[in-house]
Amino acid sequence: MRLLATALLALAGSGCVLHGPRPIPPVADLKAPAIGPSKSLQPVAWWESLGDPKLNSTVKAVLATNLDLHAIDQQLNQQRALVRLRRAGMLPQVNLAVNGNFQPGQVMEFNLPPIPGFEPPAQPEDPYAVSLTSQFSLAYEADLFGRLRHGKAAAEADLMAAQADRQTTALLLAGRTVELYLAAIEARAQLKQLEVSLELQEKQLALLQNRHQKGLGDLLAVHQQEQLIATTHAQVPLLKNRLASAALQLAALQGETRTVPGALGLRLDFPVPEALPADGLSAELILRRPDVAAAVSRLRSADHRLGEALVARYPSLRIQANAGLGIAPNSPTGVELADLGEAIGDDLRNIFDNPGEQMAWNIGGALSVPLFSGGRVKAQIETAQAGYRALALRYRKTVVEAVVEMSNAMAAENSQRAYIKRLEAQAKAVRATRDLALARYGDGLIGYQSYLQAELSLNQVTRSLISARRQLVSHRVTLMRAIAGPVSSPKGGRQ
Known part of the structure; x- marks a missing residue:
């Protein structure tokens, strides 16, 4: 009896853990990242690689004032309190x-x-x-068999998962802010293009009216030009509404109901991201994603909760x-x-x-x-085991989806670059056709309908080129969100 008492006291002082943490199997040849307490709750500032100071300040303002992030911060405070509660349970x-x-x-x-x-x-x-x-x-x-230590470790892993979730939300908010910024640039560029088109169309209308008054032109051409001008004018309020909507959505991201003048800048051109490395990007870049870190932390938490359930038998x-x-x-x-x-x-x-x-x-x-519990302990163990297996599958799914998202974003960007090159060649050819048609119409060699078709084609391809350039930057934004950071240039520097 004395020997048993001595052994129990020694075990109480030192303790032992019957269930050690299990290694996480690699997914797609990618080992699970090592996760530790987060030093910062903000994501990597990948948007700074676009080189736009106004965009940088806009994203910073959103991340500082967003209501969702403030609510998550309070939830993090709750999780930190739960960790302290678990630690306190290990003390007298x-x-x-x-x-x-x-x-x-x-x-x-x-x-x-x-x-x-x-x-x-x-x-x-x-x-x-x-x-x-x-x-x-x-x-x-x-803590003879590590039950309290498992509980504390599970709470700490849950806290790290919550911190990673906060980074994921901030990452998505930054991406949404950049997209609104790009939408505003596109709307302003389209409006500017409409202004140029309207100026040319008004001059052409005056020319047609003058020719008609001199008996050198057809009244039908005048009406067709007036119809073209009316169609162009009709697009202006739609684009202005898109610009106002982007500003209002940005205000909502900052927890406001009123727009801030100039929050989306006055830029008319898009930042041009450098080309991707010829050999592509390493799939290991997805391991810095906060959602991958959250999945790893939740899996480790489930492993500790399984250990907590197993120890209940002792x-x-x-x-x-x-x-x-x-x-x-x-x-x-x-x-x-x-x-x-x-x-x-x-x-x-x-x-x-x-x-x-x-x-x-x-x-x-x-x-x-414990001698008899009616199967309660066994049921708790089976519940913890099933929870661990489910989270292991979710971790695998998260990694696979991240790799696919990165691959799709790279393919989309490369395809978009090829599309823009063809579109630029088309715009050059259409512009030459329009200029030639205008000259021949002025010389009376072709009818107005031929010139009108060339003018409409140029207007359409110019607007398509604006949208295509915006889409190129959007693909880069998607890629940087997929790898949770900027893309390195072939020389290893950041864009």
């Missing part, structure tokens, strides 16, 4: 209880006949009864200790108020002079061994 719990009682005493009356040689005890004029007790209690659960040891002191400076008839301080002082001196005699204490332990 010490309590102090103090009880005091102060009440008037009662004067004792002695209705006895006179007895020779006997004097009744003197009665205090204003008696009081006083008592004061204090009790210290200490409770401690010895004994638990609780240690309890109590110590109490009390003073009651009272005589059978009470103590007068004027003498109360002196009486309490005498009792306190007795406590310090003879603490062993004045203090009552006890210490004990309780060893609990």
Whole structure:
């Protein structure tokens, strides 16, 4: 029995863990990243690689004021408190209880006949009864098999997952802000193109009207040109509405209902990202994604919760200790108020002079061994095992989807670059055709319909080129979101 007690005390002091953390198998030849406490809750500033100071300040403002991020910050505070709660459960719990009682005493009356040689005890004029007790209690659960450590580690992993989720939300918000910024550039560029087109169309209308008045032109050509101008004008309010909508959506991201003038800048051209490396990008770049980090942390948390469930099959040891002191400076008839301080002082001196005699204490332990729970412990283990397997599959899915997203973004960007080159060649040819048609129409060699068709084609291809350039930057934004950071140039520098 003594040997068993000694072994239990040694085990309580050192503890052992019956379920160690399991390694996470690689997915697509990618090993799980090492996850530690996050030093920053902000994502890598990949948008700075676009080289637009106004865009940088806009994204920074959104990340500083977004209501979703502020709500997540409060949830992180809750998770941090849960971690502290788990850590506190591994420490002894010490309590102090103090009880005091102060009440008037009662004067004792002695209705006895006179007895020779006997004097009744003197009665205090204003008696009081006083008592004061204090009790210290200490409770401690010895973490024999690591149950408490598993619980603490699971809470810490949940906190790291929540921090990664916060980074994921910030990453998506930054991407949304950049897209709104690009949408505003596109709308302004389209409006500028319409202004140029309208100026040319108005000049051409004046020319047609002049030719018609001189009997050199057809009235049908005048009406067709007026129709073209009206069609062009009709596109202006739509583009202005797109610009206003982008500004309002940006304000909403900042928790505001009113737009801030100039928040989306005044830029008319798009940033031009450098070409991707010829040999592509390494799939390992997706390991810096915060959603991958969150999946790893949740899987580690599930592993620790499985260990917590497994340990529930083993004994638990609780240690309890109590110590109490009390003073009651009272005589059978009470103590007068004027003498109360002196009486309490005498009792306190007795406590310090003879603490062993004045203090009552006890210490004990309780060893609990689960014998029968109706299958509850087994069900908890099976629940934890199923949860771990489900999160392992979700981690695998997250990695696979990240690799596919990165590959699709690279392919889309390369295809878009090829499309823009063809579109630029087309625009050059259409512009030459329009200029030639205008010259021949002025010389009376072709009809107005031929020139009108060339003008419409140039307007369409010019607007298509603006949208294509915006889409190229959007593909780069998608790629940088997919790898949670900027794309390195072939020389290893950042764009």
